[in-house]
Amino acid sequence: MDRLSLLLMLAMALFVLGLLGVIVRRNLLVMLMCMELMMNGVNLSLVTFAQQHAEPAGAVLVFLIFVVAAAEIALAIPIVLLLSRRRHTLDVGAYSELKG
Amino acid sequence: MHTLALIVLAPLAGFLINGLLGRRLGERGVAIVGCALPLAAFVLTLQAFASLLASGAPVQEVAYTWAQFGARKLEIAFYLDRLSGVMTLVVTGVGTAIHVYSVGYMKGDESYARYFAYLNLFLFFMLLLVLGRSLLVLFVGWEGVGLASYLLIGFWFSDPEKAAAGKKAFIANRIGDAAFLIGMFALWATLGTLDLPTINETLARGVGAAVPVGLVALMLLIGATGKSAQIPLYVWLPDAMAGPTPVSALIHAATMVTAGVYLIARLPALYLAAPDVALLVSAVGAATALLAATIAVVQTDIKKVLAYSTISQLGLMFVALGVGAYAVAVFHVVTHAFFKACLFLGAGSVIHALSGEQDIRRMGGLARRIPITFATFAIATAAIAGLPPLAGFFSKDEILWFAAASPHGSWLLWAVASLASLLTAFYMFRLLWLVFFGSSRLTHEAEHHLHESPWIMTGVLVLLAALSAVGGFFPIPHFLEAQLPLPEVPQHLAHLQWPLIGVAVALALAGLAGAAWLYGGDGRRAQGMAARFPAAHRLVSAKFYIDEIYQALLMKPLLWISDWVFLRLGDRLLIDGSLDGLAGLARRSAGRLSRVQSGNLQWYVLFALAGIVGALLWIWRHV
Numbered sequence: 110m111d112r113l114s115l116l117l118m119l120a121m122a123l124f125v126l127g128l129l130g131v132i133v134r135r136n137l138l139v140m141l142m143c144m145e146l147m148m149n150g151v152n153l154s155l156v157t158f159a160q161q162h163a164e165p166a167g168a169v170l171v172f173l174i175f176v177v178a179a180a181e182i183a184l185a186i187p188i189v190l191l192l193s194r195r196r197h198t199l200d201v202g203a204y205s206e207l208k209g
Numbered sequence: 210m211h212t213l214a215l216i217v218l219a220p221l222a223g224f225l226i227n228g229l230l231g232r233r234l235g236e237r238g239v240a241i242v243g244c245a246l247p248l249a250a251f252v253l254t255l256q257a258f259a260s261l262l263a264s265g266a267p268v269q270e271v272a273y274t275w276a277q278f279g280a281r282k283l284e285i286a287f288y289l290d291r292l293s294g295v296m297t298l299v300v301t302g303v304g305t306a307i308h309v310y311s312v313g314y315m316k317g318d319e320s321y322a323r324y325f326a327y328l329n330l331f332l333f334f335m336l337l338l339v340l341g342r343s344l345l346v347l348f349v350g351w352e353g354v355g356l357a358s359y360l361l362i363g364f365w366f367s368d369p370e371k372a373a374a375g376k377k378a379f380i381a382n383r384i385g386d387a388a389f390l391i392g393m394f395a396l397w398a399t400l401g402t403l404d405l406p407t408i409n410e411t412l413a414r415g416v417g418a419a420v421p422v423g424l425v426a427l428m429l430l431i432g433a434t435g436k437s438a439q440i441p442l443y444v445w446l447p448d449a450m451a452g453p454t455p456v457s458a459l460i461h462a463a464t465m466v467t468a469g470v471y472l473i474a475r476l477p478a479l480y481l482a483a484p485d486v487a488l489l490v491s492a493v494g495a496a497t498a499l500l501a502a503t504i505a506v507v508q509t510d511i512k513k514v515l516a517y518s519t520i521s522q523l524g525l526m527f528v529a530l531g532v533g534a535y536a537v538a539v540f541h542v543v544t545h546a547f548f549k550a551c552l553f554l555g556a557g558s559v560i561h562a563l564s565g566e567q568d569i570r571r572m573g574g575l576a577r578r579i580p581i582t583f584a585t586f587a588i589a590t591a592a593i594a595g596l597p598p599l600a601g602f603f604s605k606d607e608i609l610w611f612a613a614a615s616p617h618g619s620w621l622l623w624a625v626a627s628l629a630s631l632l633t634a635f636y637m638f639r640l641l642w643l644v645f646f647g648s649s650r651l652t653h654e655a656e657h658h659l660h661e662s663p664w665i666m667t668g669v670l671v672l673l674a675a676l677s678a679v680g681g682f683f684p685i686p687h688f689l690e691a692q693l694p695l696p697e698v699p700q701h702l703a704h705l706q707w708p709l710i711g712v713a714v715a716l717a718l719a720g721l722a723g724a725a726w727l728y729g730g731d732g733r734r735a736q737g738m739a740a741r742f743p744a745a746h747r748l749v750s751a752k753f754y755i756d757e758i759y760q761a762l763l764m765k766p767l768l769w770i771s772d773w774v775f776l777r778l779g780d781r782l783l784i785d786g787s788l789d790g791l792a793g794l795a796r797r798s799a800g801r802l803s804r805v806q807s808g809n810l811q812w813y814v815l816f817a818l819a820g821i822v823g824a825l826l827w828i829w830r831h832v
């Protein structure tokens with residue numbers, strides 16, 4: 110198995126790990142961290158393909174994604190804080206009000 | 210000059226003004242508008258009639274081409290020939306008189322404007338019917354007068370019985386109208402035109418071989434029996450007396466009910482080409498004349514007596530039509546319009562004087578109390594009974610003469626018609642006696658308010674009584690002969706004319722004498738007669754149970770079908786059931802599916818994942 114396949118396998122493992130975390134964990138903060146994990150899996154695949162094609166733009170794009178992810182997490186953490194202040198819990202089940 | 214169109218449109222203008230602005234005009238304004246426009250129509254008719262007399266040729270106007278199919282055309286055209294001229298004069302003349310009478314009769318009614326609006330609307334449709342050149346325009350008027358009749362019978366619609374009477378009239382007329390339509394379709398399909406003069410011409414020349422004349426004539430006859438209240442569709446007319454009395458005079462005696470007679474007289478060539486149906490016309494007429502006259506003998510409501518009398522007189526007109534004496538039938542239409550309008554308006558005046566009492570058993574001795582009404586009523590009664598030299602004598606006598614002497618007539622027809630005339634004289638003088646002579650049987654209340662009607666009503670009565678007296682001298686059959694030739698009388702019968710006139714007068718006098726003998730004094734003889742033949746009296750009083758027979762044979766099954774098949778099975782089960790079922794299915798499945806939307810984010814993610822995986826798998830397998 111060459112290096113490329115190994116790296117892609119690792120990226121997929123990160124993504125699936127994150128996805129599993131999002132689906133099964135009930136803590137909001139843990140779910141956020143798992144989403145970051147998914148995104149990093151995608152990032153890893155992006156740099157892998159960039160290297161394969163000898164294309165530096167891919168690596169640059171990953172840095173841009175980091176910036177966006179930081180901004181996003183900077184928004185998401187306060188929202189989670191506000192929610193936890195209202196209900197005093199981080200259990201996602203407590204916020205399932207948008208149901209039919 | 211569009212004189213004919215103006216004649217037709219004048220009452221429509223009255224309808225629109227009174228119908229839309231009636232509340233603001235006040236009673237006086239409504240009365241002026243309601244009477245002035247029919248009067249204008251009458252004046253215009255006189256003018257058009259004068260030009261017809263001067264030139265001798267029919268006045269024609271094409272107002273509008275309604276539709277065109279290749280060479281075939283449907284036009285709204287007006288046509289004033291001798292026949293429609295006479296009819297238009299009667300409709301506008303008697304119509305205007307009755308409008309004027311209504312000013313007094315309806316005074317104080319809360320729907321004064323609505324009344325005059327409807328009355329003008331009726332006149333509009335009636336003029337459309339009479340003046341229409343095409344059978345289609347005639348049919349529009351025909352339907353329209355039915356509508357106006359319905360509206361006016363149920364004029365006091367807050368009384369359910371009166372509203373039901375209006376409905377009955379409308380439905381009975383619809384049955385006839387359906388047949389009328391079939392006849393029109395057959396004519397259009399085979400002849401390609403509905404233009405009345407053209408139809409007559411084509412059929413008279415014998416070139417319309419493809420036309421099923423028997424069918425068309427029969428269908429139009431059924432239509433005529435509906436409108437003109439003949440067997441089997443006459444049952445609506447007695448109930449139609451629920452309307453205001455001037456309406457009964459105008460619509461249900463003088464004009465609308467003669468539309469059927471007019472229709473057949475418009476198409477003489479059709480009925481000459483279908484002698485079997487012509488025979489049926491006179492048979493229907495004779496049977497109706499006799500049946501209605503019999504029923505009229507025992508009626509106790511003043512208006513019902515007159516209603517059955519109208520049916521009976523219309524029957525006599527049909528006899529004349531059937532034997533080919535169209536001009537004579539129209540002559541009787543005219544004289545009948547005079548004396549029957551006078552009788553109805555006189556009855557209205559009596560009802561008015563007695564504060565709404567209509568039962569002749571609670572009248573009597575009114576001759577001195579309301580003398581003008583009495584005098585006019587008496588003249589009209591003598592006219593309808595056929596006493597010379599009043600109007601009814603001339604027209605009825607000619608009908609009887611042609612019933613016997615026409616090549617299409619027979620002695621049986623003459624005998625039945627004469628018997629009906631005898632009964633007519635009898636029940637009319639019975640009415641006169643019970644209402645105006647003898648001792649007073651008024652209720653105390655009615656006695657207290659008893660008064661002669663205002664001059665605006667009695668003036669019209671005097672006018673119509675004068676016309677009933679001299680109307681017979683109008684040479685209408687002679688005038689119409691140019692257009693509607695009278696049947697040839699066989700040579701060997703010609704010498705019988707004077708003896709038959711003598712018989713007719715003797716019958717009228719016999720009726721008079723019989724009524725005077727039975728109802729003169731205290732009326733004990735009449736009660737004795739009723740007691741001696743209880744079964745016959747009960748049968749006739751119940752109007753031969755015809756209404757009940759129709760109820761059992763037609764209404765009950767129809768109601769059953771409507772209720773069970775159409776309402777319960779069709780409407781509720783099939784239509785409502787299928788729609789409700791579909792709606793319920795949607796609601797139940799939505800209820801199930803909404804459980805998926807639990808509000809749990811992680812389930813949503815899982816569903817999304819499953820969806821993506823499924824989509825990828827599908828792409829992998831298929832692309």
